[in-house]
Amino acid sequence: MDFINLLALGFGEALTPTNLGFCLVGALLGTLIGVLPGIGPTATIAVLLPITFYLPPLAGLIMLAGIYYGAQYGGSTTAILVNLPGEASSVVTAIDGYKMAQKGRAGSALAVAALGSFFAGTVATFGIALAGPTLSSFALSFGPAEYVSLMLFGLLAATVLARGPVLKAIGMILLGLLLGMVGIDAGSGEERLTFSAMELFDGIDFVVIAIGLFGFAEIIENLENHEARGVLVSKLSRLWPTREDFRRAWPAVLRGTGVGTFLGVLPGGGATLASFCAYSFEKKISRHPEEFGEGAVEGVAGPEAANNAGAQSSFIPLLTLGIPSNNMMAMMLSAFIIHGITPGPTVLATQPEIFWGLVASMWIGNLMLVVINLPMIGVWVKLLTVPYRLLYPAILLFCCVGVYSINNRIFDVVLAAGFGLLGYAFRKAKCEAGPLLLGFVLGPLLETNIRRAMTISHGDPSVFYERPISLVLLIATVGMLVLMVLPSFRRTREEAFQEEEA
Amino acid sequence: MKHLIRNTALATTLLLGTGIAHAEWPTDRPIELIVAFAPGGGTDVMNRTLAPYIEEELGAKITILNRPGASGEIAYTALTEARPDGYTASSLNTPGYLTMQMDRKVRFDPKKLCPVARIVEDPGSFIVQAGSEFNSLKDLVEYAKANPGAVTVGTTGLGTDEHLAMLQLEKSAGIDLTAVTFNGANEARTALLGGHVMMIGINVGEFVGSDHSAFKNLGQFAEQRSVIAPDLPTAKEQGFDVLVSSERGIAMGCDVPADIRTKFSDAVHKALDNPEFQEKAKQQSLALSYLSADDWNKEMPVRAERLGAIWKLAKEQQ
Numbered sequence: 001m002d003f004i005n006l007l008a009l010g011f012g013e014a015l016t017p018t019n020l021g022f023c024l025v026g027a028l029l030g031t032l033i034g035v036l037p038g039i040g041p042t043a044t045i046a047v048l049l050p051i052t053f054y055l056p057p058l059a060g061l062i063m064l065a066g067i068y069y070g071a072q073y074g075g076s077t078t079a080i081l082v083n084l085p086g087e088a089s090s091v092v093t094a095i096d097g098y099k100m101a102q103k104g105r106a107g108s109a110l111a112v113a114a115l116g117s118f119f120a121g122t123v124a125t126f127g128i129a130l131a132g133p134t135l136s137s138f139a140l141s142f143g144p145a146e147y148v149s150l151m152l153f154g155l156l157a158a159t160v161l162a163r164g165p166v167l168k169a170i171g172m173i174l175l176g177l178l179l180g181m182v183g184i185d186a187g188s189g190e191e192r193l194t195f196s197a198m199e200l201f202d203g204i205d206f207v208v209i210a211i212g213l214f215g216f217a218e219i220i221e222n223l224e225n226h227e228a229r230g231v232l233v234s235k236l237s238r239l240w241p242t243r244e245d246f247r248r249a250w251p252a253v254l255r256g257t258g259v260g261t262f263l264g265v266l267p268g269g270g271a272t273l274a275s276f277c278a279y280s281f282e283k284k285i286s287r288h289p290e291e292f293g294e295g296a297v298e299g300v301a302g303p304e305a306a307n308n309a310g311a312q313s314s315f316i317p318l319l320t321l322g323i324p325s326n327n328m329m330a331m332m333l334s335a336f337i338i339h340g341i342t343p344g345p346t347v348l349a350t351q352p353e354i355f356w357g358l359v360a361s362m363w364i365g366n367l368m369l370v371v372i373n374l375p376m377i378g379v380w381v382k383l384l385t386v387p388y389r390l391l392y393p394a395i396l397l398f399c400c401v402g403v404y405s406i407n408n409r410i411f412d413v414v415l416a417a418g419f420g421l422l423g424y425a426f427r428k429a430k431c432e433a434g435p436l437l438l439g440f441v442l443g444p445l446l447e448t449n450i451r452r453a454m455t456i457s458h459g460d461p462s463v464f465y466e467r468p469i470s471l472v473l474l475i476a477t478v479g480m481l482v483l484m485v486l487p488s489f490r491r492t493r494e495e496a497f498q499e500e501e502a
Numbered sequence: 503m504k505h506l507i508r509n510t511a512l513a514t515t516l517l518l519g520t521g522i523a524h525a526e527w528p529t530d531r532p533i534e535l536i537v538a539f540a541p542g543g544g545t546d547v548m549n550r551t552l553a554p555y556i557e558e559e560l561g562a563k564i565t566i567l568n569r570p571g572a573s574g575e576i577a578y579t580a581l582t583e584a585r586p587d588g589y590t591a592s593s594l595n596t597p598g599y600l601t602m603q604m605d606r607k608v609r610f611d612p613k614k615l616c617p618v619a620r621i622v623e624d625p626g627s628f629i630v631q632a633g634s635e636f637n638s639l640k641d642l643v644e645y646a647k648a649n650p651g652a653v654t655v656g657t658t659g660l661g662t663d664e665h666l667a668m669l670q671l672e673k674s675a676g677i678d679l680t681a682v683t684f685n686g687a688n689e690a691r692t693a694l695l696g697g698h699v700m701m702i703g704i705n706v707g708e709f710v711g712s713d714h715s716a717f718k719n720l721g722q723f724a725e726q727r728s729v730i731a732p733d734l735p736t737a738k739e740q741g742f743d744v745l746v747s748s749e750r751g752i753a754m755g756c757d758v759p760a761d762i763r764t765k766f767s768d769a770v771h772k773a774l775d776n777p778e779f780q781e782k783a784k785q786q787s788l789a790l791s792y793l794s795a796d797d798w799n800k801e802m803p804v805r806a807e808r809l810g811a812i813w814k815l816a817k818e819q820q
Contacts, residue, residue, distance in 0.1 A: 143698040184572075186659035187683050189605060198579070198609055201572035346692050407540075407570055444685075452682050456654055456698065 010356025026063035030070015046210035057339035096299030120305035121366035124312035135320040144452035149473035176439020212419020249301040256302035260309030270326040274310030275303035528562035538577030555773035586757030594753040620751035620793035625724035646677040656690035656702035664703020711787035
């Protein structure tokens with residue numbers, strides 16, 4: 001079958017020494033930043049983006065993807081052992097994982113987390129492999145009108161799924177849309193919001209905003225926290241789940257995988273949302289909800305499987321439609337563009353080695369991560385003792401070098417620093433920067449597609465509801481809007497996020 | 503022994519100290535070649551391929567620095583502001599360089615920018631889906647005459663090669679086409695593949711170099727057929743007055759002493775004749791078309807005038 005051949009092609013690409021090497025580098029880096037609280041995959045990938053230009057396209061993408069799902073593994077380690085979630089997506093893992101560790105079942109929790117993640121990663125990778133070709137032939141029938149409807153849906157979904165008040169999320173998206181307008185408008189040749197600065201003619205670079213809002217701002221915020229060091233690291237006993245843990249964990253892993261894979265595909269979804277939903281889901285259907293928070297193995301297995309599945313499946317819309325569903329995927333999108341590849345249906349046809357190589361590398365990377373994380377766990381825990389006074393200046397330097405090297409100009413570094421201050425202000429105001437980034441990426445796409453649709457139809461807006469795919473998407477958008485206004489839904493949403501705050 | 507080392511070091515320092523002002527160009531330090539576009543693009547790859555052969559001719563080192571942005575204006579400004587000592591050169595691309603001066607005041611003085619050599623002239627062309635009913639520009643024009651405005655053309659923005667070509671064809675054939683703007687050639691190509699636009703503009707070099715089983719080309723927009731596409735008829739041959747091509751070359755500041763500019767220009771010419779380079783150019787489907795500094799300088803105003811006339815057309819339409 002053709003599918004087998006393509007998968008073989010992918011494994012052939014992913015198993016070359018270079019690509020295998022970069023896969024390992026990505027997995028190691030991901031675990032590293034996953035273990036260290038305060039440095040997330042978004043910031044890391046933002047810093048490393050400019051460097052990938054000097055790598056072959058596939059190697060660069062493999063490494064960046066490895067960082068993303070590697071962080072999901074690393075984050076759980078510290079969450080379980082020291083109650084320090086390294087990543088937002090492992091916050092819920094800490095609830096039951098740390099309790100298990102206190103009761104002397106740390107090894108069991110770690111093994112369940114790693115094996116659950118591996119299982120979920122495998123399933124989600126196959127999901128991408130199967131969905132990719134099907135979706136991408138479907139994607140060719142996506143014209144400007146369909147893209148407009150899809151993006152409206154995506155932007156609205158991003159507000160629903162963002163943490164905190166809806167109003168703040170909408171504000172951030174609007175700000176993102178505004179920032180996306182900076183530059184010379186391709187349709188009319190007019191300057192917009194450039195303040196006559198030549199450096200702004202091509203708009204603000206994505207990396208500048210990303211490094212500012214995530215890299216710089218994260219460091220400023222962390223400087224406020226007194227180092228929570230000297231935490232007791234729980235003792236590690238046997239690194240294998242008991243029979244009883246196994247029996248209880250595997251259905252939770254299955255459910256987590258399902259929840260994660262589904263939520264990863266949705267716009268605005270991804271690993272963090274998936275893990276929160278999986279946790280509340282497990283708690284809801286469990287026959288012993290009182291055990292949750294006291295060391296229930298399902299509370300580790302479900303979210304850990306879900307965050308990894310979500311991390312993988314969020315690649316589906318990017319690879320098939322060229323649309324990033326969350327800010328991590330927006331970073332991946334610019335990594336593709338740096339190499340002159342526009343992700344979308346044509347990539348699968350013209351450069352199958354990129355798509356299949358990436359998919360195959362994800363599975364290999366997941367396998368590597370199980371090995372990296374289980375036997376080498378002691379090494380990662382030691383890392384927590386590296387003082388931040390050494391770590392932060394190094395990260396700051398990388399940020400500056402990274403931003404400067406995009407266009408070789410100081411202007412961008414200053415701009416990124418400005419966005420760093422802005423990002424810090426956002427954090428103080430409890431505004432999430434994610435929706436802003438999504439608005440920034442989707443805004444220009446939305447605008448140009450509206451224009452295209454209207455030009456092609458000679459100004460007739462009926463294209464948006466006469467084309468079936470577009471109509472379905474618009475109905476879904478309206479449905480979501482109605483849901484948002486309904487008081488009962490708003491209450492549930494608030495409750496769902498309250499758990500996260502706690 | 504220690505003394506000897508120290509004395510030698512001292513002597514060298516002295517020598518260098520007096521020598522700075524007199525070191526013969528171009529051996530003093532590396533020549534900086536500014537590329538006005540992002541790494542990995544057509545202009546960047548061309549300059550990076552050519553640079554080692556110029557190095558060979560000059561016996562000097564060339565370093566490439568990408569200064570992308572504002573269609574090249576950032577690079578041209580940097581070039582005119584650099585010290586006129588012959589250690590800074592820049593890529594120079596038309597029609598961008600010429601069209602940017604028509605609409606607004608640019609941040610650099612075009613009189614301070616002197617061409618060194620034209621390297622490539624890549625004609626524009628129009629492509630349609632392989633299964634399209636159009637086989638030539640004539641077919642297309644007939645259809646457009648019968649259905650005014652129904653033909654949608656994907657371009658990459660106002661005043662780009664494809665857009666200007668479209669305007670010329672409209673005027674020359676007396677037809678009405680609809681321009682649809684895309685962010686870059688890849689997006690336009692995907693839209694053509696999905697049948698969302700009927701035709702897109704693309705440079706012949708890009709077309710020849712890529713897999714084109716899904717598309718067919720209707721004609722190229724140069725005076726003569728390009729060396730890389732000898733079988734593709736020009737628009738002129740088909741009876742339409744459409745002349746649009748992208749030129750890529752190198753420029754230096756006009757304040758640089760004339761003898762240095764001439765030496766550099768000669769070195770570029772010799773590098774272009776190097777069979778090794780020509781082999782590489784063929785692999786990359788570069789439409790090589792050398793013009794000397796003088797010839798290019800003379801040709802530029804003619805081109806600017808022609809572009810100006812089309813540009814006016816574009817402005818009237820808005």
